[in-house]
Amino acid sequence: MLEIKNLTVGLPSRAESGFDTMLEDVSLSVEAGQSLGLVGEAGSGKSLLVHAIGGLLRPPVVPIGGEILFEGQDLLSMPPDDRRLILGEELSLVLPGGRIRLNPLEKVGRQIVRVLRDHHPEMAKAEALERAIQLLDRVGIPDPDKRALAYPHELSGGMAQRTVVAMALANSPRFIVADEPTTGIDVTIQRQILEDFAGLIREDNVGLLIVTRDLGIVAHFCDRVAVVSEGRIVENAEVRTFFKEQQHPVSQELMRATVLERQKAAEWSAAAASR
Amino acid sequence: MTTTDTPETVDSFAASGDGRIHGLRRMLFRKPGLTTAAVYGGVGIILLLTVIGPSIGPWLADAGCACGWGSEQIDSGHALEGPSGTHFFGTDRSGQDVFSRVLAAPRINLVIALAATALSVVIGVPLGLLAGYIGGRALAATATSELIMRFMDVLQSFPLFVFAVVLVAVRGQSTEIVIIALTIVNLPVFARLARAEMLTVREQPYADAARILGHGNFRLIFRHLAPNSVASSVATVPMVIGFVILFTASLSFVGAGVKPPTAELGGMIRVGANNMVTGEWWPSIFPGVALGLMVLIFAFAAQDIAARMRAVKRAEGLMSAETSVEAG
Ligand SMILES: Nc1ncnc2c1ncn2[C@@H]1O[C@H](COP(=O)(O)OP(=O)(O)OP(=O)(O)O)[C@@H](O)[C@H]1O
Numbered sequence: 001m002l003e004i005k006n007l008t009v010g011l012p013s014r015a016e017s018g019f020d021t022m023l024e025d026v027s028l029s030v031e032a033g034q035s036l037g038l039v040g041e042a043g044s045g046k047s048l049l050v051h052a053i054g055g056l057l058r059p060p061v062v063p064i065g066g067e068i069l070f071e072g073q074d075l076l077s078m079p080p081d082d083r084r085l086i087l088g089e090e091l092s093l094v095l096p097g098g099r100i101r102l103n104p105l106e107k108v109g110r111q112i113v114r115v116l117r118d119h120h121p122e123m124a125k126a127e128a129l130e131r132a133i134q135l136l137d138r139v140g141i142p143d144p145d146k147r148a149l150a151y152p153h154e155l156s157g158g159m160a161q162r163t164v165v166a167m168a169l170a171n172s173p174r175f176i177v178a179d180e181p182t183t184g185i186d187v188t189i190q191r192q193i194l195e196d197f198a199g200l201i202r203e204d205n206v207g208l209l210i211v212t213r214d215l216g217i218v219a220h221f222c223d224r225v226a227v228v229s230e231g232r233i234v235e236n237a238e239v240r241t242f243f244k245e246q247q248h249p250v251s252q253e254l255m256r257a258t259v260l261e262r263q264k265a266a267e268w269s270a271a272a273a274s275r
Numbered sequence: 276m277t278t279t280d281t282p283e284t285v286d287s288f289a290a291s292g293d294g295r296i297h298g299l300r301r302m303l304f305r306k307p308g309l310t311t312a313a314v315y316g317g318v319g320i321i322l323l324l325t326v327i328g329p330s331i332g333p334w335l336a337d338a339g340c341a342c343g344w345g346s347e348q349i350d351s352g353h354a355l356e357g358p359s360g361t362h363f364f365g366t367d368r369s370g371q372d373v374f375s376r377v378l379a380a381p382r383i384n385l386v387i388a389l390a391a392t393a394l395s396v397v398i399g400v401p402l403g404l405l406a407g408y409i410g411g412r413a414l415a416a417t418a419t420s421e422l423i424m425r426f427m428d429v430l431q432s433f434p435l436f437v438f439a440v441v442l443v444a445v446r447g448q449s450t451e452i453v454i455i456a457l458t459i460v461n462l463p464v465f466a467r468l469a470r471a472e473m474l475t476v477r478e479q480p481y482a483d484a485a486r487i488l489g490h491g492n493f494r495l496i497f498r499h500l501a502p503n504s505v506a507s508s509v510a511t512v513p514m515v516i517g518f519v520i521l522f523t524a525s526l527s528f529v530g531a532g533v534k535p536p537t538a539e540l541g542g543m544i545r546v547g548a549n550n551m552v553t554g555e556w557w558p559s560i561f562p563g564v565a566l567g568l569m570v571l572i573f574a575f576a577a578q579d580i581a582a583r584m585r586a587v588k589r590a591e592g593l594m595s596a597e598t599s600v601e602a603g
């Protein structure tokens with residue numbers, strides 16, 4: 001469904017190579033009804049990949065080679081007007097950051113209404129607003145009918161991020177690319193959102209590519225996991241095999257870091273208990 | 276209960292379901308203090324005079340008050356009379372009542388100022404937004420953007436006053452020409468401000484977020500980018516109005532502005548200036564003070580609006596810093 005073939009992204013430089021590459025020869029594929037977790041250390045190029053999929057790269061960073069096929073059509077070489085019909089409708093992206101992703105001058109309900117009505121002009125305003133409120137409710141925002149009338153700065157960071165997720169879900173996309181969709185969200189809501197995603201995958205055959213730093217999310221919600229390091233995919237495995245044994249040193253390091261975190265938490269509770 | 280065992284920042288807002296709505300808009304329209312009230316009261320008076328100013332003299336005369344007459348009425352028998360109960364501000368050298376003229380003058384000054392400012396906003400802001408949006412992209416677009424901005428440079432590099440005087444000299448003295456000259460003078464101000472803001476706004480994370488939702492260029496610009504790019508232009512409007520009022524008066528003072536006998540502050544000062552040396556100060560001083568007050572009021576209004584915008588920005592910034600989520 002989403003197939004990335006030999007994608008190389010970089011910036012033209014004075015180096016003899018001609019290019020500084022930030023993603024090199026990346027190949028991935030995710031089928032309908034499948035979910036792939038993309039993990040990797042900070043700055044490895046995960047968000048860059050998401051930007052490439054969304055057509056958000058801008059000079060000097062440009063795609064140098066490869067293809068991003070969505071249902072067989074190359075998003076990279078497609079005219080922007082065609083890509084626009086797909087984005088937000090069949091293929092939705094969730095960008096990280098929460099409030100900074102919302103137009104500060106518009107009520108959030110209205111922003112969701114616009115996502116709905118831009119792709120479905122025939123939808124009545126009242127109906128769209130009702131759907132927007134349902135969507136806010138679905139991502140766990142309390143008092144959604146009141147919150148729909150709030151401006152982004154009137155929401156907490158977590159609520160704003162949930163609104164961003166709601167916008168991505170608005171038009172019932174068939175594929176979701178989510179870059180750290182639940183970072184900064186309260187863990188219970190985080191679970192609710194991820195379970196919503198899992199439901200979409202199971203029942204509506206939606207495909208999911210999720211970028212995360214949290215191997216816990218991968219273990220619970222993904223079928224496959226791909227590890228990025230310095231712009232390359234260094235490991236791509238079934239989740240079951242990955243958690244049994246990691247092939248690449250970077251993957252092993254990621255595992256160790258997670259385990260360390262867990263130990264730290266245990267240490268903290270021990271420290272707190274001993275006071 | 277949790278998906279991860281790593282300690283996460285807990286979203287306390289969400290956890291408590293707290294409905295704290297911050298009154299930023301309330302802050303923008305907060306209850307005015309005494310100074311602010313005076314400033315906007317002043318703006319109100321100027322607006323009122325614009326509407327009814329020229330009629331006040333005749334009304335008073337009709338009402339049997341001996342204190343003046345129509346602002347363009349001439350009575351050479353009473354030229355250069357000092358301030359008195361009959362003529363509060365005296366009369367000028369052609370016997371026109373200075374008081375009724377001072378009340379009448381804000382109309383033309385403000386009409387010119389509003390028209391010129393509105394025109395330069397209406398033309399300058401879109402040009403600036405366009406230049407900002409298309410700049411630094413494809414070659415043709417960048418070239419267009421550069422062309423617009425270099426043209427603004429050219430406009431701005433003319434010595435303003437000389438430019439306006441020449442325009443009036445070439446095209447003849449008329450209110451329209453004064454408005455056009457002042458529009459051209461202020462175009463670059465708004466174009467620059469709008470462009471500068473658009474340049475940053477188009478790179479904002481919410482602009483990317485709007486792009487990946489499939490909003491087209493048109494909707495992207497008009498809904499998401501333009502509204503976020505006009506704050507500094509808006510905040511500059513009152514200052515420009517004040518500037519234009521002063522500039523119009525200066526043009527009239529050198530005889531290149533509004534055609535007499537229309538009551539206009541700069542023109543009145545010019546007419547009266549001839550009599551200053553012989554001690555008849557009133558035909559110049561009263562319109563001079565009125566001019567100073569008008570400019571001052573708009574300068575204060577400009578400052579107040581800028582302060583409100585800063586307060587809102589700061590409050591928004593604080594809240595974002597408090598609860599924002601790390602961007603990837
Ligand atoms: N416009 C740019 N110019 C130069 N380098 C860039 C640009 N954008 C991204 N990079 C580089 O590309 C690399 C990948 O960045 P990216 O944001 O994809 O990291 P990431 O894997 O998402 O990290 P994180 O986990 O911190 O979100 C980084 O080394 C970054 O410095």
Ligand SMILES: [Mg+2]
Nearest residue numbers: 046047602603
């Ligand atoms: Mg990232």
